[in-house]
Amino acid sequence: MRDVKISLVGYGIVGHGVVDVLNRKKKTLREMGLNLKLVSVTDHTGTVIAEDGVDSSKILGERTLQNVATSSMKGKEAIGAIDSDLMIEVTPTNIVHGQPGLGHMEAALSAGKHVVTSNKGPLVVSYSRLKKLAEDNGVMLKFEATVGGTMPLISLVERTLVGNTIYGIRGIFNGTCNYILTRMAEENIPYTHALSEAQDLGFAEADPSYDVEGVDTAGKVVILANALFDMNIKYSDVEVTGITGVTPEALALATKRGYAIKLIGDVPGLTVRPMLVPMGSPIAVGGTLNSAAIYTDLSGTITVTGLGAGSIETASAILTDIISIYRTKRIDAIF
């Protein structure tokens, strides 16, 4: 049995999902030979520490850790003080300066801890530096959950399609935009109407600009370009057009000719813009789904689709990353 001590930093929607999933999957993981022990959970109010594993039933009902924290340590202080093998970083994304996630990841990697994250900000701002820091310290930095949520993309390219030359990846990487465009086309309603509907359903933030202006999609384009295409680019290298200018009339004209309009991120084209996608195309998915077409030399075009967001779904991608760190060549063997 391989014992792994995990500290979780960030206790929002995804953080709750991680605690839930680690608890739910305890038995399955043990059967694989992996004993994942959540030794600490930290948020902006404090930290819960438990050497034998945090009791999920005691914290899952709490929105923040304010009432259950056993220590006042936060952020980097907690990361430095707590003995763990791996940190899960799920604090809110900031695509401009990457903080606080960037500082958390630097602290963890420098201390020789593996890092698994769903936080795009630090990777968009500082991917190559973080990658080098991980290599220098002999640990891994895994971030499948940052692009397409639970939809397998990074591991699919890095592992399953290894040996192929990847010409490019194009897809729908933002469920909020996809929901809005889908509803506009279905109901012939204006953008503002579809946006309020998405906000009512919790698919869009009160300030939706991050999604609808294409910022979120562009962040994912940066991550894919740097991680899978070694491009070493910055956010400003991506040409971004959001969906706010798309009209129901444009969608109707496109529909009549057999096209959907989708916000498409393109690597290595480094563009994010609304595009016409043939209705029959496997990437033309509706609702909040994400999709990606991977263009390869040997396997042709591979298309994946899945839920791009959600608490449990994102935690699922995080769990897969954790297991992959401890897997050796044989699926059932843990080193």
Next chain:
Amino acid sequence: MRLSMDLELQDIPGQLLLALQPLKDNKANIISVVHHRERKTPRGTIPVRFVVEMDRSKIEIVKEQLKNSGVTVVRAGEDRFIEAVSVVLVGHVLDSDLGDTVKRIDSTGFAEVMDLSLTMPGVDEPSSAYLKIRATGKAEIQKALTILRDVGVEKKLLVIEPIEAEAV
């Protein structure tokens, strides 16, 4: 340069080979051959349409050689618009001189707007237009899209292009 030619072959064995020889001799790369057996002419010949990639200056030599082999050349060399692309424009499409936008494509000689639909919901609201553009080849389609992209920047229009089916 991509060219097309319509030939008529006699309905006896070996005629297609006869038609191919001058193309081979003049280094024409054959893109497609459609053999219209079902559309036999009153003269008893079979229409065949070739699309080839070749040096335009050699077209007269090819025609001459085909005639000498007894192959009837009905038409050869005129550029054909064989590629098409759909684009949606959003913004003040009409007020920003739609005629001029269309002319920018049509005046290239290698591409033209073949279909256009316009929706105008209100005077102050952005209008939306669907354009189908055809061109002489894939590269020419890309050139036409580049022109439209520039027009979009200049006239503040959102240009919604089709996603490419393959990696470029």
